[in-house]
Amino acid sequence: MTNHQHSVENAPSSFWRSKTGVLLIMLVAISAFYVVREHFSHVSPYLPYLILLICPLMHFFGHGHGGHGRDGDQAEANKDEDGK
Template structure:
């Protein structure tokens, strides 16, 4: 379906070499600074929460539609109607 003549940079030989080199460097840095990396882990989890919130709501169109899709058509949605509690009891 998509006839792209050129591949993305990440799938080119240069991109794969850069990714491999970055992984090797990250492995050596983590090996030498293992205690520091584990000490920062709880803070990375806390930082991930707002970042996930920002990136996961990307396609929802914002927060403007909250509360509009309530199901007011269900039975008993009106105050006290079909309820054993409240003023509609009878």
């Protein structure tokens, strides 16, 4: 008889949680900070447009890829199947 349950110890760890992944994230964050700091005068005129661009992206990704209206459709489909 085989046991198909996976224990936490046997699960492969994520690259981003390893020491190398954390180091890579830190280096990217630090370098991004210095690049933005040095080139802020070039980017600052476009900040209002970037903020407006973030709004639809947050709406799209924040609601499960645009599926925030499906619950009502499912309830109506169940009502139609019941014949009410």
